Amino acid sequence: MDEEKNKTPDQAVTRRDFLVSGAMATSLAAVGVVAGSFGWQFVYPAAAKIPTVQVLATSLSKLPPGTRKVMKLGGNEVVLMNTNGTVRAISTVCTHLGCRAAWEEGRQQFVCPCHTGIFDVNGKVVSGPQPRALDEFAVEIKSGNVYVAVPQKEGAG
């Protein structure tokens, strides 16, 4: 290229310059990667992985068919319901933007006040902008007790 030809010897990159610059760049990149990975752990908390824990919610005798209970389990608000002997645990965290969709006994619906999201008794979307039904947690009945598997959010919120 013309530009290359016009360069004086002073401007030309020597092998030594090239190697030194390359070594410096590589070292800096290595430091960056190491510092970045440590820094990442600092700014991106361990809470990224939330363990699921099985929590004793209540005894089956306290939740007869046709009844509901609003409970706080492992930092999660949960509506426990016994429909003809089948126990379900529905999260009240609205699937739209995370407000609390409270269970309203009078209208038999979950109502989120933030953007007026309405869910039916099974947590299915009735109306509003929310993308999906309310989350449901796995329920297990052991020796007459109701256990619910919830994400461990204790200390959160």
Add this chain to the structure above:
Amino acid sequence: MSMESTQQVKGWRGWLGQRFPIDVKVYEELAKEPVPKHMERWWFALGGTPLLLFVIQGVTGILLTWYYVPRPEFAYESVTRISNELPFGWWVRGIHQWGSQLMIIAVILHMLRTFTTGAYRKPRELNWLVGTGLLVVTLTFAFTGYALVNDQLSYWATTVGTNMFAEIPVVGPIMLQMIRGGVAVTADTMTRLYPLHIGALPTAIAALIALHVVLIRFLGVTDLDARERERLARLGKSATVKGNGKVESSHFPFFPDHVMTELVIGMAVLIILVNLTILFPPTLGPKADPANTPLHIKPEWYFYPVFRWLKLFPLQIGLAGLGVGVLGFVFWPFIDAFVERRFGNRDINVILAFIVAVGALAFILWELFSV
């Protein structure tokens, strides 16, 4: 005044001149730079208002940090103490709260004027980008500001506002946890938003304001009269363009004339600010309760358009619409140039500004009067 001539000056001026060798006369000349006649009208002089309010926010903000405690256990109580117990605490907090609202109004009015008069057009596209950056920083200031109060509105606005990040493709969930410092809004969220509000954002806004002003000085303000006459001349309608293709226009000096206009507006803003604070002292809602979203919860009025928009559309469509709107707004000068090249329409900005302004106002009123 060069270094050599400075050395000849006696007394403290000479002493200072040798150690801080700036040429005062150059800056005096710069300050007197002529600005076009239309700048005499107040709505062309609104750019200084957000700057004045930023200074007020800075001073009152520093005062508030002396008593505010950014921990969920103490935040609400410390704000209660500022509002109810400290002498003139309510006043400082009130000025800060109303100042933020006026700052948003000032930025929006300034941008509306810039938009409708087409002042963002070549060669000022980059300064429009800086301006949109200033709007984003101002709104982030407001959002992080009311997140710190830790009342019910704070908590749920923070929950909803940060949750929107989760919907950004690929990086969204990581961003959400990065902002919150965990999966939910917790004490770690507050200690992230606080330094953002009092450290990072002020630095960012100061840098952007400096860049904004430097670009205005480099490029000058748009000479609207000259531009219009040039346009007419191009179309051969009237007003002939002289010699070098430039059209002469009447001007007046930036200092002191334009500065006086800014000062008069500034005084009016101060009067409004103080009166608002006295007539409507700052309020505090019930303390944040993560287990209970109150029935009638709404963000501050300037987020009403977004709030109502999100109620109207399914989540992803609503957020995608917002994203497209924001990108269109930020890169508007380039879209506008394209529209003009392709369709020869130079008034689309006025039509669009009218539609958006009326739409936003309608959404605000709709939300204001709905339960």
